[in-house]
Amino acid sequence: MTVLVSYVPTPVGDAAFDAGLDEAARRGENVVVVNSPHGGATVDADLVDEAHAQRLSERAEQRGVTVEWRRDAHGDDVVDVVQRVADDVDASLVVIGLRRRSPVGKLLLGSVAQRILLHVDRPVLAVKAPA
Amino acid sequence: MDYSSVIQGFSVVLQPENLLYCFIGVLVGMLVGVLPGLGPAATVAILLPITLNVEPVTAIIMLAGIFYGAQYGGTITSVLLRLPGEASSVVTVFDGYAMARDGRAGSALGIAAIGSFVGGTVSIVALTFFAPFVARFALDFGPPEYAVLALLGILLVASVGSGSRLKALVAAGLGLLLATVGRDGFTGAERFTFDSLALTDGIDFVPIAMGLFGLGEILYNLEDRSGRATAPPKMVRALPSKDEVKQSSGAIGRGSVIGFLLGILPGGGAVLSSMAAYAYEKKRSKHPERFGQGAIEGVAAPETANNAAATSSFIPLLTLGIPANATIAVIFGALLIQGVTPGPQLITEHPDLFWGVVNSMYVGNILLLIMSIPLIGIFVRILRVRGTILAPITVLITLIGAYTVANSVFDIMLVCVFGALGYLMKKFGFEPGPLVLAFVLGSLLESALRRSLILFDGDPSGFVTRPISGVLVLALVIVVAAPALRALMTRRQNRAKNEELV
Numbered sequence: 001m002t003v004l005v006s007y008v009p010t011p012v013g014d015a016a017f018d019a020g021l022d023e024a025a026r027r028g029e030n031v032v033v034v035n036s037p038h039g040g041a042t043v044d045a046d047l048v049d050e051a052h053a054q055r056l057s058e059r060a061e062q063r064g065v066t067v068e069w070r071r072d073a074h075g076d077d078v079v080d081v082v083q084r085v086a087d088d089v090d091a092s093l094v095v096i097g098l099r100r101r102s103p104v105g106k107l108l109l110g111s112v113a114q115r116i117l118l119h120v121d122r123p124v125l126a127v128k129a130p131a
Numbered sequence: 132m133d134y135s136s137v138i139q140g141f142s143v144v145l146q147p148e149n150l151l152y153c154f155i156g157v158l159v160g161m162l163v164g165v166l167p168g169l170g171p172a173a174t175v176a177i178l179l180p181i182t183l184n185v186e187p188v189t190a191i192i193m194l195a196g197i198f199y200g201a202q203y204g205g206t207i208t209s210v211l212l213r214l215p216g217e218a219s220s221v222v223t224v225f226d227g228y229a230m231a232r233d234g235r236a237g238s239a240l241g242i243a244a245i246g247s248f249v250g251g252t253v254s255i256v257a258l259t260f261f262a263p264f265v266a267r268f269a270l271d272f273g274p275p276e277y278a279v280l281a282l283l284g285i286l287l288v289a290s291v292g293s294g295s296r297l298k299a300l301v302a303a304g305l306g307l308l309l310a311t312v313g314r315d316g317f318t319g320a321e322r323f324t325f326d327s328l329a330l331t332d333g334i335d336f337v338p339i340a341m342g343l344f345g346l347g348e349i350l351y352n353l354e355d356r357s358g359r360a361t362a363p364p365k366m367v368r369a370l371p372s373k374d375e376v377k378q379s380s381g382a383i384g385r386g387s388v389i390g391f392l393l394g395i396l397p398g399g400g401a402v403l404s405s406m407a408a409y410a411y412e413k414k415r416s417k418h419p420e421r422f423g424q425g426a427i428e429g430v431a432a433p434e435t436a437n438n439a440a441a442t443s444s445f446i447p448l449l450t451l452g453i454p455a456n457a458t459i460a461v462i463f464g465a466l467l468i469q470g471v472t473p474g475p476q477l478i479t480e481h482p483d484l485f486w487g488v489v490n491s492m493y494v495g496n497i498l499l500l501i502m503s504i505p506l507i508g509i510f511v512r513i514l515r516v517r518g519t520i521l522a523p524i525t526v527l528i529t530l531i532g533a534y535t536v537a538n539s540v541f542d543i544m545l546v547c548v549f550g551a552l553g554y555l556m557k558k559f560g561f562e563p564g565p566l567v568l569a570f571v572l573g574s575l576l577e578s579a580l581r582r583s584l585i586l587f588d589g590d591p592s593g594f595v596t597r598p599i600s601g602v603l604v605l606a607l608v609i610v611v612a613a614p615a616l617r618a619l620m621t622r623r624q625n626r627a628k629n630e631e632l633v
Contacts, residue, residue: 038517039517040517040518040519041514041515041516041517041518042167042208042212042214042361042514042515043212043361043362043363043364043511043512043514043515044361044362044363044515045362045363045515047361047362047363048362049361049362052362
């Protein structure tokens with residue numbers, strides 16, 4: 001069993017990562033981080049570079065948690081990748097970051113967080129960015 | 132030499148409208164240089180219809196800007212992402228990316244911008260003095276000279292270009308065949324029209340270029356070969372140090388010369404010259420092992436050479452009316468649409484166009500030098516646009532553009548047919564460049580050949596006895612025989628070696 005963290009390099013993503021570490025340490029499990037680029041583009045701002053990933057892995061190491069990085073590219077929907085990886089590693093918990101999105105923004109853009117909360121068939125821990 | 136027309140050219144360039152189009156040209160050029168897949172030939176082809184409603188000089192200023200601007204843009208992705216945005220920046224990847232990994236990306240991009248500026252400017256100055264000389268010389272050319280020159284151009288493009296020589300020849304042959312479609316200009320007979328009224332006037336250049344370069348390349352890029360995405364690179368704004376500039380000044384100088392000379396050759400152009408400049412620099416260096424490990428000369432030389440070549444490849448177009456590479460062939464088509472036939476008379480009949488275009492390159496190079504470094508962040512951001520969004524928009528623009536040229540739906544069909552052909556050609560390793568070039572030169576070749584045969588009363592020995600065409604025929608024989616001879620020599624050498632071994 002592992003804790004799955006859906007990560008993007010933003011404050012919300014960092015909050016989710018830290019919460020995921022806490023939870024993994026408490027459960028004595030390891031962490032799998034999903035950082036999925038959008039297929040087809042040459043550069044993806046949500047993708048983490050090697051140095052950054054290394055830093056995060058070391059931070060986890062100090063807490064006695066090992067981190068595995070998964071960078072499967074996604075097509076239309078990142079939720080599919082989260083579900084697939086969660087099945088793959090048999091995740092006991094999925095950790096995601098939440099941010100405010102106005103009702104109009106939600107109508108137009110949808111909400112990945114909401115769909116993960118509703119559709120991924122695992123317990124989900126939603127974390128907010130520190131104010 | 133008459134300098135007043137040179138000055139006159141500057142007054143053409145400095146008109147606000149022309150300045151604006153020059154700016155748009157270099158900006159779009161840099162943009163497509165950054166985007167892998169969409170090359171300058173495709174962009175010029177797609178934008179052809181836009182140039183219909185503006186003055187010829189303005190149109191060519193913009194299209195030329197796209198061509199040399201793309202050489203600047205290709206560097207950015209080569210250095211930061213190890214992804215050459217442009218074929219002419221492939222060799223920059225080796226040392227440019229190594230420098231970026233050492234945290235010297237700013238130096239690499241800075242030296243590339245400086246080198247590009249120097250190379251471009253050296254080439255324009257040489258063009259300014261050299262082109263009128265060539266044009267005056269070319270005034271003595273008659274139909275026989277043009278016939279041989281066109282044939283030489285097609286053969287050189289087929290043999291010098293990258294990739295398989297046989298496949299390039301096949302593509303060129305197809306281009307020549309397509310050029311014969313339509314009514315024969317001498318006898319009025321209809322050829323390959325299949326009783327179609329739309330084909331009677333022959334196939335227009337625009338749908339061929341837009342289909343093969345534009346649509347074909349877009350389709351080819353939709354196949355996801357790019358692999359995985361990369362994280363956005365760290366931005367560095369450090370300029371090259373004084374030492375680095377000093378270290379690369381020699382490479383920049385040599386790159387300018389190599390680029391200028393190779394750019395003039397048909398089939399040479401930016402790609403070949405950047406490779407040649409890199410190879411020469413490596414051979415010449417006392418420490419060739421530094422190349423590939425972040426040697427600044429390895430960035431300076433090819434980037435200088437590709438800009439110098441992009442500029443100097445306008446010489447054969449503007450003075451002889453012979454396009455030297457694929458992008459220039461499309462610009463040639465743009466001139467024809469505007470009712471201007473490039474050739475030796477251009478400089479005397481349309482001095483404002485000739486000098487306007489040449490002098491716009493000075494302005495364009497300065498614009499590029501100013502814009503290249505500050506805009507890098509924005510260009511990298513553009514790479515985040517996915518192909519699935521970019522491709523449909525470009526296809527739509529292409530097809531609307533193809534329609535507006537002659538308000539003909541038949542042209543749209545032609546673009547689709549040639550788009551499919553271009554896609555299949557790329558898929559099976561045929562470059563569309565030789566086809567388009569042969570198509571452009573084909574009508575020139577045919578009319579010149581038949582005119583000279585009328586001139587000679589049907590006796591082909593006239594081609595050899597006229598001095599200029601005689602020399603050109605000799606060059607033609609060398610181009611044809613050289614690869615065969617070289618193959619024969621290596622075989623003999625191998626045999627000699629084998630005998631020694633036994």
